[in-house]
Amino acid sequence: MKKITIIGAGLTGLTLGALLARKGHEVTILEKEGRVGGLARTYEFDGQFYDPGPHEFCTDNPVLIEMLKSILGDDFRICHKKxxxxxxxxxxxxxxxxxxxxxxxxxxxxxxxxxxxxxxxxxxxxxxxxxxxxxxxxxxxxxxxxxxxxxxxxxxxxxxxxxxxxxxxxxxxxxxxxxxxxxxxxxxxxxxxxxxxxxxxxxxxxYTFYYARRGIGHLCDKLLEECEAAGCKVELNWELESATIKDSKAHSITSAAGDVQEGFDVLVNTVPITVLNSALDRDDLNTDLRFRSMVFCYLDVPAPELDNFHWIYFPEKKYSFQRITDFSHFNADMTKEGHTGLCAEIACFEEDELWHMDDSKIVEKTIKELLASGLLKSGEGVKGWITREKHAYPLQINGFIEHVATSVEYIKTIPNLVASGRQGLFKYCNMNECMEMAIELADSIDKDKEHSFSLDSTWKGAHNVQIKEKTTKKSEAKKSAPKKSAPKKTSTKSATKSTAKKTTKKKITDA
Known part of the structure; x- marks a missing residue:
């Protein structure tokens, strides 16, 4: 039996925690927010349920489909995309x-x-x-x-x-x-x-996709129940601040509130890789790693149906949102009778005016643009709410995989530290891949097998491209994406500080 600590209670962390706890390991999951789910959470406003964009599973993996059916039971829904x-x-x-x-x-x-x-x-x-x-x-x-x-x-x-x-x-x-x-x-x-x-x-x-009744957050709540039933401990409001390396291994981690976790055999990180790098006092690894943020505008429209599509893309710049999702078509009991629940996804950076704009103004702007499109016939009686996600998309500038690989190579020098998931690997992947990574990693940890740290896409043809780097483009990209200036940290976060270097893959072992 191993003692395993997982940072982040998103879809990857919860799936991994449940699987390892079922195998008899002592598992603790630490979550920054006051609820589980991470990017996969559902919000309830005025009796309606909203996901931050469509969180559907598109997969033919029989193992994953059976797992979803087992966890959700009657709340497992099948839809046909339009x-x-x-x-x-x-x-x-x-x-x-x-x-x-x-x-x-x-x-x-x-x-x-x-x-x-x-x-x-x-x-x-x-x-x-x-x-x-x-x-x-x-x-x-x-x-x-x-x-x-x-x-x-x-x-x-x-x-x-x-x-x-x-x-x-x-x-x-x-x-x-x-x-x-x-x-x-x-x-x-x-x-x-x-x-x-x-x-x-x-x-x-x-065209076939799977959805959780009452939204993706319901799946995460069910995974939390699975974790706790198997003896996995979940601590909320625990934000990673620093990590200590001793004898070349991850020795302890400390929260922003000063709580210390130590004595683990394996430490798994599923929160943004930039957060882990900073905790390890390696902010230099974050220079070329930026996230695109997202503002989500949720609308309760007192009309039974606006159109018959699950979601609609808006490529033109005259609309601030890139996609509108209509949850009344998901067969998931997310909207009230006679009402439509919409989510507008609006991409931005933290430094942008939109990110700091008053919620009511964003709602007003979104309604105005939907009226101009003709999709929304009337703004009368429409209610709106706003949520924000700081780390929505990894920003994939020229050479981003090589930049991520530098961080991963450093992490691999610490044999009991593993990064996984969309955030932990700076990997623009879907939910099914997050859960599949968790399944693979749980087996690797349980059986002391080597973990792959795969940065490749799930699409077998994705990297069949001829790439020739232009240094001018790379330098321009760095200038274009706005960056926050962070003060140099003076506190020592590791007892033995390592420098990033190329290493061969190492096996996850008991400390």
Missing amino acids: AAQFFMRRMIDFPVRPLHFFGQMDKVLILKIMAELVYFRFKNLVCETMDYSFEHWVTNRFGSTMYDLYFKPYTEKVWGIDPSMLDPRTASERIAFNSVFDIILQTLSYSLFNKEQYGSAHSPLK
């Missing part, structure tokens, strides 16, 4: 049906787009294409017109920096198709054989 993009005042199905899309657009514009698509398709077949950035990846596959019209404004809105400064692997991971021709072939294949595309983590050709 999504759209609101583009140029037209509602376009998502995934895009090319003939439907082209049929709604200006014919001259379509001819220009088609000419570019044919040109770049031919060029890619006969010439080696180098992908310097997100901009190059998209332009090399979809042409400059589609890039300028659609991809560039949407990407700038989501990430807050110029797409030329984003790593090309961001595109290869998040855009599931390599070209319009790929879209046509895969869509046709789905139409003929009804086979969903689970080979790609982010393919829109997955």
Whole structure:
């Protein structure tokens, strides 16, 4: 039996804690907030339930599906996705049906787009294409017109920096198709054989998804029950402040309130990797690691239905939000009869004016934009609430994986310290991957097996890109993303301070 301490009671931490406690290990989970869930939490306002964006499971992993069914029981819900993009005042199905899309657009514009698509398709077949950035990846596959019209404004809105400064692997991971021709072939294949595309983590050709009744927070509450039933201890309002290294191992951790946890055999971090680096007195590792923040605006609309979509993307910059989710369609008992529950996702940085804007003004702004779109017919009787998430998306500037790998290599020099999860590995992954990482890590810790620290995408083709770094782009990216100046820490947080260096993978062992 091992004594294991897990920092963070999000989906990864709770799943890992429950699995290890069931195996007979002594597990403690430490959570900064006053409730569990992390990014996977549900808010209740005026009798309605809201998730911060759609928190659906799209997976064909039988082990994970059975685990979800076992945990949720009758609260496990199956849905069939219906999504759209609101583009140029037209509602376009998502995934895009090319003939439907082209049929709604200006014919001259379509001819220009088609000419570019044919040109770049031919060029890619006969010439080696180098992908310097997100901009190059998209332009090399979809042409400059589609890039300028659609991809560039949407990407700038989501990430807050110029797409030329984003790593090309961001595109290869998040855009599931390599070209319009790929879209046509895969869509046709789905139409003929009804086979969903689970080979790609982010393919829109997955129409079946699973949801928890009353929202994702209910799943986390059930996981908490599983943890406590198995003897796992969960401490709330415990914020990591510092970590002590002794004899090259993680010896103790201290909270902001001064509470000390020590004597663990294994320490698992699932909170933002930047927080762990700071606790280890290695702020130098955070220089190129930034998070994109998010403001969530929840609206209670006294109308039974606004549209028949689960969620709608808004790529144009005239709308501050990037996506609207309608929870009345989730078959999850989240809305009151005769009401609609919406969530608008608005990306920003902590330094932006929007982050500090009064809640009522954000609600007013969101309602005004929805009225302008025509999706909302009347603002009368609409109520709104705001939540903010500081670490919503890892900002994937050029070379970000190499920057993360530097932190991971340092963590690997501490044999009883492991990083995992979306936040812990600075990894833009979905919930199913978070739980799958927890399942794998629980087995590794239980059986003293080596842990992989995988930074790769779940999509097997995600990194099939030719990357050539341009130092000018990299330096521009650093300048573009706003940074907070942190004072140099003078307190010593480790008894034996190590420098980051390359090492071979080490086995997790009893201390």
